Amino acid sequence: MKAKSKTKTMYVCQECGYDSAKWLGRCPGCGAWNTMVEEKVAPSKESKGVALGLSDAAPPQRIAEVETEDLPRYCTGSEELDRVLGGGVIPGSMVLIAGDPGVGKSSLTLRVCADVAKLGRKVLYVTGEESTRQVRMRADRLGAIADNLYVVSETNLDTISTHIENIKPELMVIDSIQTIYRPDIESAPGSVSQVRESSVELLRIAKTLGIAAFIIGHVTKDGGLAGPRVLEHIVDTVLFFEGEKNAEYRVLRAVKNRFGSTNELGLFEMRDTGLVDVPDASKLFLSDRAADPGTVIVPTVEGTRPLLVELQALVANTPYLPPRRTSYAVDIKRLQLLLAVLEKRVHLSIGNCDVYVKAAGGIKIDEPAADLALCIAMASSFANRVPRDKTIVFGEVGLSGEVRAVSQAEVRLREAARLGFTAAVIPEKNARQLDAKSIGIKIYPAAFVGEALKLALPK
Structure with a gap:
């Protein structure tokens, strides 16, 4: 009689997925402290992917003999989401959407499901956090009712796979991946093993049956994606929501995209009917603009979209040392670099002042073209002088104080x-x-x- 293989116990890092036979205070993989959690590893079983025909491996081909064709896409009903995805949804692709609780992930995906279902495509919405009645109540509020939209409340991956095989949807949504579990893995839902293996199995199903899959993921208190980093490598596209959940506007940005650019962003406005596309973003961020010291308009370019943003700086004397540098719009290291340039090259005694920087609407700016605007905003607040009226500013600033050219200057100027x-x-x-x-x-x-500074801050 064949003896049963014993269940092993491993300690797995909840940040990076590193496993060890004994508990460690610090993870050797990522260096995080107190992240090793005990998990039971069951003996391996036959994957359900074998039943779907994934065991038939294709022979290697010469790359010159591989046939190429344009990837088919279909619209989601949201122009902003289509922009971030690279033009629409690709069958067989897997998209991970992450963000803070309450930012609008479920509302956006449910609306997309209804819009796609209204086009005659079958859609399956799997919820592991709510009941079907709760989803229906939200759908009534959003106006997301369609005949081809199927809803199921389930967390068992084997049962979900059976529903997928029976319905054969063209689009499916998993809300959320942290609630899904595989019965053959003894660890709790949301653990590293469950998230990793469940994602791999869903990817196999999506690729085999040609189903576009949206997976909703949670984030940690630091704003990073909850679960192992390998989850980001499994999926084809990773989308992150930026902005506070209590704010009126949301920014959806692509961190990874195998089928498009990661420079595009989508803008949404939160209303009673859910997230609504914002087609003219520049007017949105300039709607409450006022001519005050420390306020400068900078034209940024996100992918193919020019975007005018109001950049605000507040420089105030402080008796406390060291002075504070706080930034909600740009990287804090870039802020410190530009303060050093103003101190050394322009001789502004700004080193003993508190400096606060933010952008209207909560958007984050990561391109060097905002350097010059940031310098002028800080100098304007420091000198308490209002910048030139109806004027935009852009340019990269070097360590010697030179202003360097940036790309797509004409696009920025025409938008202004x-x-x-x-x-x-x-x-x-x-x-x-x-x-x-x-x-x-x-x-x-x-x-x-x-x-x-002399041109932007006239006497």
Whole structure:
């Protein structure tokens, strides 16, 4: 008689998935403290993917003989989501949507499910956190009712797989991956083993049957994706919601996208009927603009979209040392670098002041083109002088105080001219390459930060 294999006990890091036979205070894989949790590892069983025909391996091919074709896409009903995905949903792809609780992940995906179902495609919405009645109540509020939209409340992956095989949907949503479990794994739902293995199994089903899958994931208190980092490598696309859950607007940004660019972002407004697309984002972020010291308009480019953002800085004297530097819009290291440039190259005694920086709408700016605008905003607040009216500012700032050219300058200027701006302080190299008359905006070129400050902050 064949003896049964014993169940092993391993200690698994809840941050990176590193496993060890004994408990460790610090994970050797990622260096995190007190993240090793005891999990039971059952003997391996035959995967359900074998029943789906995944065991038939294709022979290797020469890369020159591989046939290529355009990937078929279909719209989700949300232009902003389609923009972030790269043009629409691809059958067989897996998209991970993460964000803080209450930011709108479930509302957005339920609305997308209804819009796709109204086009005649079968859609399956699997909820592990709510009952079907709760989902129906939210669907009534969002107006997300469709005949081809199926809803099931289930957490057992084997049962979910059976529903998928019976319904054969073209789109499915898993809300959320932390609640799904495989019965053959003895650890609790949400553990590293369950999240990893459940995601792999869902990926196999999606690729085999050609189903587009949206997976909703939780985030940690630090804002990172809950579960092992391998989860981000399994899926095809990772989307993150930015912005506070109590704020009016949400930003959806692609962190990873195998079928499109990661530079695009989608903008949504939270209303009683759920998340609604915001087509003209520049007007949105400039709606409450006021001409005050420390306020500068910077035109950023996110993928193919020009976006005008109001950048605000507050510089105040403080008796406490060291002074505080707080930024909600740009990286804090970039802020410290630009403060050093103002102190050394422009001789502004700003080193003993508290500095606070934020952008209207809670958007984050990560491109160097905002350097010059940030410098002018901080200098404007420090000197208590209002910047030039109806003027935009952009340019990269070097450590020697020079203003360097940036890409897509004409796109930025045309967007500013469309919204009524009449002047722009830009790098001198960009100014030589542009035709100001055709754009309809007055250009003030600057080669150094000191010149830009004199142009943007007239006496």
